[in-house]
Amino acid sequence: MSIPSLQKDPTSAGTLHSLGRRQFIKAGSMLGAAALLPSLTVMSQSSTDRQSHMQSSRRRLGSLEVSAIGLGCLPLVGYYGTKLDRAQSISLIRAAFDEGVTFFDTAEVYGPYFSEECVGEALASVRDEVVIATKFGFGVEEKQPTALNSRPDHLRRAVEGSLKRLRTDHIDLLYQHRVDPKVPMEDVAGTVKELIQEGKVRHFGLSEASAASIRKAHAVQPVSAVQSEYSFWWREPETKIFPTLRELGIGFVPYCPLGRAVFTGTINENSRFIKPDRRATVPRFEPDALKANMPWVAFVRDWAERKKATPAQVALGWMLAREARIVPIPGTTNIAHLKEFLGGAALRFTREELRKMDNAMARLKIVGARIEPFGEGQIDH
């Protein structure tokens, strides 16, 4: 795998120091803890340490300001086997907010609808303090996602539904979930532009869009963020997407930043996945491929030991260190896991460490596609 060179000063470039109201209120009592953090291991952080770090290391996606790590609200619908009920989902989302997370990622098709409903209910009382991102772009019939559909009339209906479920009058960041080859990007961007003018949407995003589509969209309505898969074992966005985003001043939101749990230390060669667990259909997780991919697990464990951190913290800390414009959105159904991975915001890597990691990764092979052929057919190249 070819690995593009790093940006200058990757470790500190993303830190913003402006604090919002909630952050300002809490920061006063936390400055002491923050000053101590470099001498603590991220594994031994308290909740207060984590909040402090989340609040002092905010990042920008275009002109949106968000916590350095957001919460992906897909797994709670049962995407990886464990399904939460409404009360559990709301507790999880509130726990993330209490830990300093201000960026929440959902979509019309997560459930469908259930994830948006939980996000809306959990965050209604703190709506002005959070950034809610959702997505349109599929049809939904009888509560099941159908084909790609970004036609302007459908897009407008999807937004009205999302606004209701999210219990809000505006969506902070609205992504097109997948580029629809049947609808010109100019029409999609033009419709989102109108929705922004109407006050229903604040920022425009794209997911798994090619550099050419990003440029087309951005020319009509400035794009704030692009969301695509990105983690140790899927670094393709570094080739064409990252340079385009740097040039246009657009943020990047990695999805599956924990490699669907591979980089958390909880998966081994004997792990097996049964539908509806999404991994049951991903070639990289088939038994032979999984076994062959175990060196990736060893790699992240090795770095976790070196950094006195957990594997999930290394996975997130590494990508935060690579670019100031990156804001990962790991997903979980487990509050303990949430608290653990948020510690990744405090992890720092030197340029030499990042180089060593690149060298080690360049020697690792990846067996199996990241996505099955049907899903691959919906990716915009």
Ligand SMILES: NC(=O)c1ccc[n+]([C@@H]2O[C@H](COP(=O)([O-])OP(=O)(O)OC[C@H]3O[C@@H](n4cnc5c(N)ncnc54)[C@H](OP(=O)(O)O)[C@@H]3O)[C@@H](O)[C@H]2O)c1
């Ligand atoms: N735009 C798109 O097309 C697209 C596609 C996929 C995902 N997304 C978004 O990206 C978000 C993140 O991706 P993802 O959730 O699919 O994958 P991910 O973040 O790479 O991995 C989630 C998995 O990791 C496990 N996990 C998390 N923290 C852990 C920890 N500390 N220890 C052990 N296991 C841990 C979770 O299990 P537990 O529940 O047991 O913690 C879950 O199975 C999604 O939630 C969604 O919002 C977007």
